Amino acid sequence: MIDEERVRGALEGVRHPESGRSIMELGMVKDVSVEGGKVRFTLALPFLDVPVRDQLARDAKEAVEGLEGVEGVEVDVREMTQRERVHFFSVQEGATPEGRANDIRHVVAVMSGKGGVGKSLVSGLLALALREKGFEVGLLDADITGPSIPKMFFRRPKRPEGSHDGILPVESGRGIKIMSINLLLEREDEAVIWRGPLISSAIKQFWRDVLWGRLDYLVVDLPPGTSDASLTVMQAVPLSGVVLVTSPQELAGMVVRKAARMARRMGAPMLGLVENMSYAVCPKCGAKIEIFGPSRAEEISRAFGIPLLGRIPLDPRISELCDSGSIEEYPLERFAPIAEVLVRRASD
Template sequence: MSENCNHDCASCGTTCGERTAPQSLLAPNNPSSNIKKVIAVMSGKGGVGKSLVTSMMAVTMQRRGYKTAILDADITGPSIPKVFNLKEKVTGTQEGMTPAQTKTGIKIMSTNLILDNETDPVVWRGPIIGGVVKQFWSDVNWGEVDYMFVDMPPGTGDVPLTVYQSLPVDGIIVVTTPQELVSMIVEKAVNMAGLLSVPIIGIVENMSYFVCPNCNEKHYIFGKSKVEEEANKYGIKHTATLPINPSLAQKCDEGSFETFEGDFLNSLGSILEGK
């Protein structure tokens, strides 16, 4: 009997040490999956461009010769299939569900790939949504993946907590925009990462500036960039900025995002390679 025990351990069929020992909440791997690195892309607020950054990181690492994948954890608001023009539904085998693949071979799993119609609303409660996220990890035959990027839903609630506790997340990329309000919300995401002891790889400031096609000068529509200030505040070493670029938005709408031009997130790609 433990010195802190106040009952007869034999009566419950276990020991107090067994009952109070920390239990791993990690979801089991699919036997056919070998995923080397898992990177979550998050923010404390919606509409800042998490799906854009997730897609761009996957394409960036794919261009560097790595096998990449995207787990779309934004269960009620999935947008990743649209970005890559994926319409066929996923199929299943005895080894699990087979993820969809883009033209360049990026593997993707999203609720829009299992719904009858992509516009059907997902009206599910939190525990069910969390269960789906874990199924996307355990029940999908991902095969060989060097980098999996997890497109997180906005906020710091049920689903982000499920991802951090159920998946072996190696690092986080935080997405922000220049406005002061968003900076405040980002602090929540950074603090959540700290509570769960998950390292932050870098901060990406989306809609940071606009390059005039006539004078080729940068114009800061939402005010001067605050990404370096935010990074220094939290001791984060690596940052990147994305412009307001109509061509990027057009490629997302057309489903041709794999053909985007630019090296916007190459610096973060180099950081990932070094991990």
């Protein structure tokens, strides 16, 4: 009598041609069902257009057809979710998806596509707003070649401490756990001149080897663009979602749309859009001045079916506090509503 256990056992012997690992171990087999002698299951692929698609489907089907009592086999094929893909690539590389001592409930990546729109600022303010709500929060600076998080949070350089279990992140004054390549350098202005594979390796280490402990939220500050670093995060880290950051200029809007399409292609949920430098407030009359032109945030949010989380004004006080390592002193009245919406969407 054929049953699900025998089917799974047969599929255990099917190996991925590139890594030699079992497709069961890689999490590629889903929804196994047996009715009489008819067997049906789904083969989940990291991407639908992988070159080994037909070979894997054929090998899996033949393995089940070889079982006694099987009268027919139907194999459905679908693309993995972002979290399934994280497991797949982690097992492919022989690594655990995250550090043994870590318990991280939600991971939120902040992405812009373009540099200079305030992505790191939004990451820092988001971490602060979540912390003020009582959550345990971590902040991972994944911008390896252009890190700015330590400069914003620390008046004096701090160094992470190591243990036999891993690296301990540095804590800010308000208790946010922070890890950045700049915390490991001798001088904060020392250049990190690395190629893509080294950058990707560093990001994976920050995820797997840092002892984050128990966190409600880990905010990941991504570098600009849609290449190695962003791709690594979306393949190696189980994201609750992505927050997109833009500014009013059409050029910034065009590039953030590229980032949105990358997130969609990788299956990462888009939590919403934040427009930074949206306007300035006249200190004398209180009028809003759109220095960089009219806002395009509503247009972008409608195009991708994501909510506009908020518009952040130009504020000289933010610049002063970031430059002095005192961002935690910035009042969060404008940013608190953004965090509230994000918490609801990340928990859905």
